Amino acid sequence: MRAVVIRSFGGPEVLELAEVPMPRAGVGQIRIKVVAAAVNPVDLHTRSGGLAQAGLMVPREVIGLGWDVAGTIDEIGSGVVDFAVGDEVYGLSDRLDVPLGTHADHVVLDATAVAHAPRTVSAIEAASVPLGALTAAQSLDLLALTAGRTVLITGAAGAVGGFAVELAVARGLRVVATSRADDEALVRKLGAKFFVPRGVRLGEAVRALVPGGVDGAVDAASLGAEALDAVRSRGAFAAVVGGAEPVGLRGIRVDNTWIRADGRQLAELAALIDTGRLTPRVAETLPLDSVAAAHHRLADTSLRGRLVLHP
Template identity: 85%
Template sequence: MRAVVIRSFGGPEVLELAEVPMPRPGVGQVRIEVAAAAVNPVDLHTRSGGLAQAGLMVPREVIGLGWDVAGTIDEIGPGVMDFAVGEEVFGLSDRLDVPLGTHADYVVLDATAIAPAPRTVSAIDAASVPLGALTAAQSLDLLALTTGRTVLVTGAAGSVGGFAVELAVAQGLRVVASAAAEDEDLVRKLGAEFFVPRGARLGETVRALIPGGVDGAIDAASLGAEALDAVRSAGAFAAVVGGAEPVGLRGIRVANTWIRADGPRLTALAALIDAGRLTPRVAETLPLEQVPDAHRRLAAGSLRGRQVLVP
């Protein structure tokens, strides 16, 4: 079978579509025949060596790439009771130190990291969801805001930001969205009540809309202190990129969202998709062998939604 791996850190040229042995599921695991797998910023940081330099992973001889996946279970390991061969699923590979990721023909995941796929969308759409939506959902968990409270979402037109807007609205929160001016219609359709164009003085503009500042913020654009200034004293702040969190001035509770796979939460997200309350967004699809092009396009920016590789 084929899998995208790296044997050294560097630019897109180090990506290799290699022939590797077929993986076998162990206890509590399933093997998935991959129908679609999204490309995420974490893949670029893995490939470049940035995560290794930050001490988040150990350099290995071979490192696999890919987190998001949608496909069909083709083999089940001992002890798996909740899934069956032939079942369509989606899930998340949340470990960095693996020889094989989801950018492959087949991938083995723990059964706790997957869920039945949404019924109303394609595998390509489903593959664009897990990492972004789980990051947004777990960020909202960290904020712990109650119904009617206000939340600022920076980078609201991106994958994590867009999911954060919709999930916040689903929880009964009032959303202030920050994004490029041309994305205002998009984020308002996702449910944002207020909009602040990128480049505005965020703290002042948000406080003009919400006197005293918002109750919490999800900083998907990694604005740090600029976004913190829009939060009220003793509010809450979730940074979705490690190392991008600001100092918790004015008693603001600041936390990093360290994403984790969560099959039950994915089940709940699938239900929201099927109910039309959570929107998968695919920027483009590419064959697996064009993964270097996908990395270049993602690095260039301006994508709205995820690129999805199709083996």
């Protein structure tokens, strides 16, 4: 079978579509015949060596790429009781140090890292969801805000930020969103009550809308101290990118969102998709052998929605 791997760090030219042995499902695992797998910024940082330089992974002879996946189970390991061969699922490979990721014809994941796929969208749409939506959901979990509170979402038109807006609204939160000025219509459609265009003094603009500042912030755009200034004293702040977190001034609780695969939470997200409260966004689909083109395309910061490979 085919799989996207790297044997050295560098630009898209180091990506290799290699022939590798078919993986087998072990205890507590399932094997998925991949229908679709999204390309995420973490794939670019893995390929470039940025994550290894940051000490987040160990350089290996062969490293597989790909986190998000949607497809059909074609092998079940012992001890798996919630899934059967033929089930349509979606899931997340959340380990960096693996020889085989989801950018492949087949992938093996722990059963706890997958859920039954949403019924109302295609596999390509489902594959655009896991990493971005789980990051958004787990960031909101860190804030621990109750219904009626106000949250700032930076990068609100992006893959993580867009999901964060919809999930915050689903939790009964009031959303102040910031993104490019031409994203306002999209962000308001996702449910934002207030919108602040990028380029203004964020703290002052947000406080003019929400006196005293918002109760919490999900910093999907890595604005750091600029976004922290919009949060009230003793509020909460979730930094999506490791190393981009500001100092917790004014008693603000600052956390990093270290994403983890969570089948239970994926099932909750699937239910939100099926009831129209969470919207997958696909920017473009490409065949697996065009993975290098996808990496070039993802470097375009104006991209809205995910690029999805389909073997």
